[in-house]
Amino acid sequence: MVLGVVAAGCAKAPDQRGLDLTASAPPLQAYQPVDTLATASIGNRAVSVTNQPLPPRIFTKGNLAGRTLTVGSADEITLLPGEVILTFDDGPRPGKTEAILDTLDAFGVGATFMMLGRAAERHPDLAQLVAARGHAIGTHTYDHANLADMSNAEATAEIAAGEAAVAEALGHPPSPFFRFPYLAQTGFLRTSLVQSDIVVLDVDIDSKDYYGDTPAKVMERTLARIEARGRGIVLFHDIHARTVVMLPEFLGELERRGYQVVRLAAKPRGIFGREVITAQSPVPASSFLRLN
Template sequence: MVSRLALFCVLSSLAMAGCASKPPSGSDAARTAYVPVAGQQSLLGRDKAGNPDGNPAFAAFRNAPGRKSFGSLAGRTLTVSSISEIRLADKEVILTFDDGPIPGKTDQVLATLRQYGVKATFLMVGQMASNYPAIARRVVAQGHSIGGHTYNHANLANAGYTRALTDIANGNAAVSRVTGTPVGFFRFPYLADTGALRQAAADRGLVILDVDIDSKDYFKLSPETLAANTMARVRAKRRGIILMHDIHGRTAAMLPTLLAQLKAGGYKVVALQYRRSRMPQLLVDAENASSKPRRM
């Protein structure tokens, strides 16, 4: 049985590597894989209304006296089937979260997004979604869009063309199986891609989400510093896709401050939805591969 300590070590390695930076060729970070935790259960219960995200701490957060609705932060919804269709106006941002889901932290992010009335896109690692299927389904149930982030967060630029496509397909298939939702968005781990892989992904119907504003939340900074740094980058860019990670407690802690500052600055959070023009071939490939009989 794989210990919980093993998962902690893997997540720690990923946190230090940083999803938005390319690790050196052949490094341990490039080979890092998420390790399943046998018997791991969700930390959450149900609230009085029967909602599955009724953890007492988050329930107190949602029901605190004087809590206000920030629905005016929500902007338009973009329904896209290609990268070129993601066109943002001045002071429009898209919130994205990589590497999850994970108990507690993803749930806190969801609670904050719901409080502020905005939607985000979660780029899920296939193995993490398989480990925590209830949380993955909760993301979809609350109206957020989802995407793939490979099966085990490998550096695809160093993986070789065929192996990289298989990893993308397996990751997307795992997320789709868990959530019951087709996976249309994708982000390369470490933003490590190649022209050939980008073209192959686009040819198979995937919308690759690049990054305009990196929160750099993989560095061990205080939530206050993270919020201030991210907001400074938003002001400099004025629009774009924001990269965050829902596996970090500091990210979950800084998110209310960031959203409050976005609202105060007159920004709008744009929601992304995927319009499937055709069945992504990567998903078809993965499903076909899983259905082939194994040779004994």
């Protein structure tokens, strides 16, 4: 009787539904996902933007035309390998600027023209033509002065005069892009410009087309510097015949080597616009509208 009790105690009692809880569980089956479109990207390591492939070329006249980069500061000018920005200083210049615009149109690429106030003042029709062709227009002082040799007040006035003259020629404000003549700057001037929401354009590849070299030499030097850096802002001048002659072959070679030309555009500043650096006297406080 005791053994019977023990034996009964060792037996595995079924649960209330009559199921044997001691039965072996069936082997686990491999999970078969139903949604075959599920992505496998989650958990992959991030790839540096500079190591990612260039964006696809869509709706361009050729392989050379790249993306449009909209910036509000120099820090936002970030280029991928194989990307260049074309800039032209010191214009506009009759007989030169028009030819450069035609070449840029032929390749379907955009550029940024850093105009002198004096030149735009003399040739407003050319300044307006550059804008009408869809290129960005920045400023380069009024008279190409070396700002580092001037007082802060004089340099500020020179910058303001250049912007005012270009705005007058265009009939509207230029893009808030500025380049120091001779790349000569001071900490005070650069800080003042940045605080006035002006994008200071530096130079990565100097073509030195202002040297008395042949067009072939200018192209060879510029391409070599681009290849060495792999990307960057290129400095040309739309006032030299050698640049006009060189540009078609240069752009064709860029295209053959797989480069892309990035358009530069200014980031909108909102409904109130941006501050403008100026040397004019401040408006008296009494002239402001007071709301009570």
